[in-house]
Amino acid sequence: MPANIRNRLLVIAGLVLVSVGPPPLNMLGLGLWPQEVTIRTRGADGRMRDTTVERVPIKQGLDLQGGIHLALEIDQSRGQVADPADALERALTVIRARIDEFGVAEPLVQRVGTSRIVVELPGLRDPARAKQIVQRSAFLEFRLTDMQNAFAAVLPQMDAALRRAGVRTTGAAAGGVSAVEQLLGGDTARGTDTTGADSLAAGGALTSLLYQGALPGEFLVPEEEFPRADSLIHLPEVRRLIPRGLELLWSAGPMSQGARSFYGLYAVDSRPMITGEQLSDAQAQLDPTFGQAVATFQLTRAGGRIFSRATGQHVNDYMAIVLDGRVQGRPPIIKGQIGQRGQIELGNASLQDAQDLALTLRAGALPAPLVIVEELTVGPSLGKDSIDKGKRAAIIGCLAIVLMVVAYYRFAGVLAVGALGFYVLFTLGGLALLDATLTLPGLAGFLLSVGMAVDANVLVFERIREEVDQGKTVHAAVDGGFQHAMPAIVDSNLTTVLTALFLFQFGTGPVKGFAITLIIGILASFLSAVFVTRTFFLLWLQRRRGLTELPI
Amino acid sequence: MFHLFKNAKYDFLGARRIAYAATVALFLPGFALLLVRGLNQSIEFTGGTLVQIQARNPAIAEAGIRDALNQAGLQGAEVQRFGAPDEYVVRARLTPDVVQSTESTQETAAAVDSALARAFGAGSYDISRREAVGPKVGGELRQKALMAILLSFGATLVYLWFRFEWRFGIAAIGATAHDILLTIAFISMMKLEVSLVVIAAILTIVGYSLNDTIVVFDRIRENLRKYKRQHMVELINLSLNETLPRTVMTGSTTLVATIVLLLVGSEVISGFAWVMTFGIVVGTFSSIFIASPILLAIERRWPGEDARGARALAPAREPAAPLGVPTP
Numbered sequence: 001m002p003a004n005i006r007n008r009l010l011v012i013a014g015l016v017l018v019s020v021g022p023p024p025l026n027m028l029g030l031g032l033w034p035q036e037v038t039i040r041t042r043g044a045d046g047r048m049r050d051t052t053v054e055r056v057p058i059k060q061g062l063d064l065q066g067g068i069h070l071a072l073e074i075d076q077s078r079g080q081v082a083d084p085a086d087a088l089e090r091a092l093t094v095i096r097a098r099i100d101e102f103g104v105a106e107p108l109v110q111r112v113g114t115s116r117i118v119v120e121l122p123g124l125r126d127p128a129r130a131k132q133i134v135q136r137s138a139f140l141e142f143r144l145t146d147m148q149n150a151f152a153a154v155l156p157q158m159d160a161a162l163r164r165a166g167v168r169t170t171g172a173a174a175g176g177v178s179a180v181e182q183l184l185g186g187d188t189a190r191g192t193d194t195t196g197a198d199s200l201a202a203g204g205a206l207t208s209l210l211y212q213g214a215l216p217g218e219f220l221v222p223e224e225e226f227p228r229a230d231s232l233i234h235l236p237e238v239r240r241l242i243p244r245g246l247e248l249l250w251s252a253g254p255m256s257q258g259a260r261s262f263y264g265l266y267a268v269d270s271r272p273m274i275t276g277e278q279l280s281d282a283q284a285q286l287d288p289t290f291g292q293a294v295a296t297f298q299l300t301r302a303g304g305r306i307f308s309r310a311t312g313q314h315v316n317d318y319m320a321i322v323l324d325g326r327v328q329g330r331p332p333i334i335k336g337q338i339g340q341r342g343q344i345e346l347g348n349a350s351l352q353d354a355q356d357l358a359l360t361l362r363a364g365a366l367p368a369p370l371v372i373v374e375e376l377t378v379g380p381s382l383g384k385d386s387i388d389k390g391k392r393a394a395i396i397g398c399l400a401i402v403l404m405v406v407a408y409y410r411f412a413g414v415l416a417v418g419a420l421g422f423y424v425l426f427t428l429g430g431l432a433l434l435d436a437t438l439t440l441p442g443l444a445g446f447l448l449s450v451g452m453a454v455d456a457n458v459l460v461f462e463r464i465r466e467e468v469d470q471g472k473t474v475h476a477a478v479d480g481g482f483q484h485a486m487p488a489i490v491d492s493n494l495t496t497v498l499t500a501l502f503l504f505q506f507g508t509g510p511v512k513g514f515a516i517t518l519i520i521g522i523l524a525s526f527l528s529a530v531f532v533t534r535t536f537f538l539l540w541l542q543r544r545r546g547l548t549e550l551p552i
Numbered sequence: 553m554f555h556l557f558k559n560a561k562y563d564f565l566g567a568r569r570i571a572y573a574a575t576v577a578l579f580l581p582g583f584a585l586l587l588v589r590g591l592n593q594s595i596e597f598t599g600g601t602l603v604q605i606q607a608r609n610p611a612i613a614e615a616g617i618r619d620a621l622n623q624a625g626l627q628g629a630e631v632q633r634f635g636a637p638d639e640y641v642v643r644a645r646l647t648p649d650v651v652q653s654t655e656s657t658q659e660t661a662a663a664v665d666s667a668l669a670r671a672f673g674a675g676s677y678d679i680s681r682r683e684a685v686g687p688k689v690g691g692e693l694r695q696k697a698l699m700a701i702l703l704s705f706g707a708t709l710v711y712l713w714f715r716f717e718w719r720f721g722i723a724a725i726g727a728t729a730h731d732i733l734l735t736i737a738f739i740s741m742m743k744l745e746v747s748l749v750v751i752a753a754i755l756t757i758v759g760y761s762l763n764d765t766i767v768v769f770d771r772i773r774e775n776l777r778k779y780k781r782q783h784m785v786e787l788i789n790l791s792l793n794e795t796l797p798r799t800v801m802t803g804s805t806t807l808v809a810t811i812v813l814l815l816v817g818s819e820v821i822s823g824f825a826w827v828m829t830f831g832i833v834v835g836t837f838s839s840i841f842i843a844s845p846i847l848l849a850i851e852r853r854w855p856g857e858d859a860r861g862a863r864a865l866a867p868a869r870e871p872a873a874p875l876g877v878p879t880p
Contacts, residue, residue, distance in 0.1 A: 063820070071689065127682060128662075374689045375658055379680035381606065382820075389818040397812035401805045408556075408801065441749050444813055444821055448756065448828065451806030452763075455798075458805075459767065462798045465555065488770040491715055492763035498711060499704040499759040503752055506700040511752045518756070 005542060008535040012422070015527070019429025058432050059106065060122075061439030061513050064387050066380035067122035068130045073115055075371035084115065087368040092117055095134055097363035102133055116373070127377050129356070135370050138360035140276030140297075140344075141322040142307075143247075143268040144314055145331050146217030150243040151267035159204025161237040167205045206232050213264065215318050215331060220262035223254045229265065245270055252326040253347065266327050268320045273310040278303025280340075282361035284354035287345070293354035296343040297361060304340035312337040323357075390443040397447045398424075405454055409461050411551035415540070416457040419533040423453050426524035431517065439513030449521030455492070456529030459485040464552055474547050478537050482530070489530065493522050557796045564792045564840055565785055565848060571841035575734065582737020591740060594747035595683050597697075599646035599690035601660040604681035605668065607638040612672055614640065620671030626663055635819025639680070646687050657684040697751045701732075704755060708762055716769060719850045724765045727843035731761045731834050738830045744823045753824045757831030760806070764799065764839035771795050772847070784851055788844050803836040 062069055074084045074091070081087050088111065095117065096109045108120035124130050146152075209229045211220040221229045232238060233248050242248065251264035282297040299307055311319070311334050320331040321344050329345040346354055402420070406413040427446065431438060464481030472480060497519055504515035541547065595602045605617075617631045617640055626644065634641040644660050661684045668677060705725060712721035735754055739746060771791040779787060810832060814825035 131658075372658065372684075373686040375661075375682070375684040377679075377682035379606075379678060381678065382604070382680040386818045386820055389816060390821070393813050393816040396816055397809045400808045400812060404801075404805055404808065440818070440821055441752055441824060444817065444824055444828075445756075447809045447813060448806065451809035452760070452802075454805045455763070455802040458798050458801045462795075462801075465558075465797075466794070469558075484774075488767045491766045491770060495708050495711060495762045495766060496759035498707050499755050499762075502700045502704040502707070503755050506696040511748050514749070514752050518759075 001542070005535065005538050008531070008538070012532055012535060016422070016425060018433070019425050058428065059435065059437040060387075061437045061442065062120055062122060062376070062383075063378055063440045064383050064390075064438065064443075065122050066125070066378045066383035067120060068124045068127050069374070069376040070119045070121075070130065070134060070372055071112070071374035072117045072119065072134065072370040073373050075369040077371070081368045084368070088115065088117065090367040091370060094364050094366050095119060098133055098360055101359045101363055117370070123380070125377075125379065127375060131372060131375070133356055133360060135366075135372060136360050137324045137366045137369060138276065138357075138363070139324050139365040140279065140361060141272035142274050143249075143270075143272050143320045143322055145215060145318040145320055146246055146267035146269075147317050149216060151217065151246055151248070152212070154241050154243055155207050155210070156204065158206050158238050158241050161241060162205040162232065162235070165235070165237050167232070167235075206238065210265065211262070217267040217318070218331070219265040219267075220255075220257070221265055223261045223263060226250075226254075226263045229263075233265070249320070249322060249325060249327050251330075252323070252328050255330070255347070264327060264330065266320050266331065268322070268327070272322070273314075273319070274299070274303060274307045276361060276365055278306065279361055279364075282358040284351060284358045285343075286351060287343075292345065292347070293349050293351045294343045294345050295354050295358045295361065296341065297358075299340045299342075301340070308337045308339050386440045390440060394443060394447050394450075398450055401450060401454055405457070409457075409552055412461055412464070412537075415533055415536040416454070416461070416529075418536060419457065419528040420450070420453060422532045423450070423521075423524050423528035426527055427517070427521050430520035430524060434516065434520065436516045436520070437513050438517070441511060442513035442517040445514040445517040446521060449518055449525060452496070453521065453525030453529060456485075456489045456525055457533060459488055460529065460533065461552055464550065468550055468552070474550050475541060477550060478541065482534055486530070489526065493526055497522055555797070556800060557793070560793045560796050561789075562793060562796075563789055565789055565845060568841055568845040571837070571845075575730065575842070578734055579737050582734070582741045586736065586740040589740075591736075592743055592745045593645075593694075594745050594750075595643060595645065595685050595690075596748050597690050597694045597746065599657065599685045599687040601642075601644045601657045601664070601685075602681065602683040603642045603661055603664045603679060604634060605640050605642070606636075606678045606680050607640065607672075607676065608678065609672060609676035610638070612638075612640075612677060616671065617642065617668065620667050621664065624663060624667030624670070626660070626667060629664070635822075639819075641681075646690070657686060660684070693748070697748070701751075701755065701758070704758060705729075708758075712766075716773060717856065719847060719854070719856055720769050720773070723843050723847035723850060724762055724769065726846045727765050727838040728758050728761050730838050730842050731757055731831060734834050735827060735831050738834075739827065742826060744826055747823060749821070749824045750827050753827040753831065756828065757835055760832060761835030761838060764803075764835055765843040767798060768792060768795050768839050768844060769847070772844075784848060788848055792840055792844060799836060799840065803832060807832050 072091075072095075074081050074087055076084070092109065092111055099107045099109055099119065099121070104121045104124060106122055108118070110118055112118045119130075119134055121130055206229070209221055209225045209232070211222075212218075213220050230250070246267050247270040249266050249268055251266070254261040254263050256262075278299050280298050280300045280303070282295055285294050285296055286292070287294045314334050315336055317334050318331040319334050321328045323344070329347060344357070346357065349357075398420075402417050405416050405420075409416060427449070430436075436442075460481050463485045464477050467477035467480040467484075468474075500515045500518040500522070504512055504519070605612075614631050614633060618629075621627075621629050621631070621642065629642050629644040632641050632643070633639065642664050644657075644664075646657070661682050665679060705728070708728075709721050709725050712724055732754060735757060738744075739750070744750065768791060771794055772788055775782075775787050775791050775794075779790075782790075807829065810825055810828040813821065814829055817825055
């Protein structure tokens with residue numbers, strides 16, 4: 001065998017090895033050979049578990065395996081964020097940590113452009129829960145309640161201010177009209193008249209909505225009055241009068257007392273005793289006495305020192321546990337110094353909710369609020385359907401093409417089909433090597449590039465036929481055919497790669513997958529049609545030297 | 553051994569007027585429809601909400617879904633059967649005059665779910681796909697898609713300019729623009745939904761059509777060097793005939809691939825498959841009947857060196873055209 005054919009065969013063998021070789025032979029450690037992949041998942045008991053599976057390392061896109069895609073941006077609508085770029089970078093780290101804890105197989109968390117984070121969670125089905133995990137700020141604080149009753153003391157002044165501003169109480173006259181509507185109603189003069197009488201009877205616009213709670217700084221608002229009370233305490237007239245060093249916070253949800261349910265309104269210190277930044281661990285548990293879900297936490301050593309000093313100074317005071325600006329449960333009394341450990345009661349929440357909370361606490365708080373700008377969910381059945389049909393289309397399509405080529409070019413067609421086999425190997429190997437994601441349009445792109453891969457062969461074969469018609473010898477015709485077809489093959493492949501590159505640049509998820517499959521496919525088809533097919537021809541001509549007619 | 557179009561001598565350039573007429577006949581109604589009802593843009597571009605459901609209960613049908621949505625106050629949502637008989641898609645697009653936030657598109661998705669649950673029972677259907685896209689994302693995407701198409705145009709023009717010369721580049725771009733316009737007309741006639749994936753298909757057609765045109769142009773360039781004294785019309789016809797077997801063979805293998813995709817592939821990909829199938833037919837057509845006549849027209853107006861030599865001489869022999877169409 002001449003040296004050039006041997007070298008060609010060696011190159012082909014090397015390429016195949018890179019594409020499909022088992023790990024010790026395939027130096028890059030990537031390729032089509034099934035490998036052990038570790039997947040972290042959360043078991044039913046809430047513990048993380050590592051499972052290893054053997055499989056071909058080609059990633060499937062969300063549209064094929066189902067899952068949730070979220071795009072998030074920093075939410076600046078409720079106040080400017082000082083350094084959005086930095087906040088986004090830190091948010092990325094936090095979300096990554098949370099998703100790791102959450103236990104999703106092969107998640108994707110990445111920044112896209114300058115202002116967006118894309119989160120892809122394959123296999124997940126519940127978008128509400130995914131959003132909760134990703135979007136929750138998880139900012140934990142412990143704050144003392146208003147032990148001096150400073151807020152209760154200014155309530156009459158607030159009522160008076162509201163009266164001056166023309167806010168009426170909810171009496172029979174104003175019943176059913178929301179606070180906001182009243183405020184925007186504008187009929188101030190008449191409003192002032194009637195309020196005078198009403199508020200005397202009911203004790204003032206704000207006071208009439210509040211019931212004194214059992215704890216210092218605690219007030220209860222009937223659930224149906226919550227929107228009105230909430231809008232009242234946000235009025236500038238009221239805010240101005242809130243005593244310095246205090247803040248008003250709502251309870252996380254309504255609490256039932258007897259037959260009615262109430263929202264808790266808490267006057268708390270504006271300076272937290274300690275925040276979640278000092279947290280070292282958090283776990284979910286079922287409280288053995290009441291069977292309720294709780295999240296227990298542990299502080300860092302330094303945090304523990306600060307916390308025990310602060311709680312030591314405030315024995316017998318009440319301490320609100322504030323998560324994302326809402327008070328969790330009713331503030332417990334501080335019975336003595338609290339060290340590094342504590343727990344958060346979550347009321348009627350399920351164990352899963354407690355687990356999710358513990359997870360977000362562990363991963364840390366988001367540096368700024370995030371808003372979801374895009375949400376896509378693909379169910380697993382749709383993905384499976386897409387794969388099945390895509391595979392079937394790919395197989396039928398490839399078979400039809402093979403039949404056409406062999407029928408038309410006969411023996412040369414068989415050589416081309418052989419090269420096409422290498423083409424498939426190279427393409428899939430390239431996908432694995434680049435760690436690219438196979439998507440549904442990608443599968444379509446693959447099938448399409450099979451059609452196009454044949455093009456290079458067709459160009460060469462037609463040229464060879466022309467050369468034969470011109471009366472050249474078999475050997476010269478094959479050489480001439482490859483040589484003359486080359487410029488056209490190079491030009492056409494390069495222009496297709498050019499357009500695919502632009503697709504890759506602007507596309508998201510599935511379209512990116514399509515573009516990358518197309519690019520790899522074109523490179524692979526170039527290799528297979530030009531190099532592999534030619535080697536086959538050379539080998540075959542070598543074995544039959546006396547050939548005078550070319551079966552093409 | 554069978555060998556299609558061996559030594560074919562069709563007068564393609566002579567038939568160019570018929571080809572132009574065919575193009576216009578397809579293009580005009582398509583664009584008239586486009587002006588009347590606009591493009592059917594997907595949620596990705598307009599922003600809005602899409603919920604795809606798979607009914608488990610045969611009683612669920614389009615009309616029932618619409619009623620359930622109307623009762624829940626979700627007027628104006630579009631309900632459509634999608635692929636299989638038990639699958640439906642509910643779409644609520646954002647319209648420019650109703651400014652909505654991103655959260656509201658997600659709330660709409662949840663509202664569709666709860667409206668259906670109330671009407672049919674929670675277990676009687678599965679939600680197989682949910683999309684909620686904010687208005688900002690949609691607008692950005694539209695811009696990016698347009699940019700991608702224009703940039704890829706520019707890049708191929710520059711490439712062809714280098715590899716061939718500007719006459720070829722312009723002719724190839726002209727043929728490609730023709731393909732894109734006809735494809736848009738086709739999309740509007742078929743009422744296909746323009747999604748990201750369909751844009752990807754259009755860009756692929758750009759690639760394919762250029763590919764096809766380049767193979768022909770490559771042959772023209774080669775023949776220009778080979779037969780320096782031949783008339784341009786003859787030379788282009790010769791090149792088209794010489795590359796005809798390849799054009800037909802490659803066109804049919806690729807067409808088979810897309811038709812299989814159309815018949816066997818999933819519903820999600822059907823828009824892509826339709827556009828690709830049409831695009832391959834049009835791309836093949838245009839590289840023969842549009843690109844080459846444009847090249848000829850350019851050569852006549854601004855003759856290149858090779859062509860100038862050819863023009864200076866009268867046709868040396870009878871044109872290759874068997875149809876005997878008079879050559880200018």
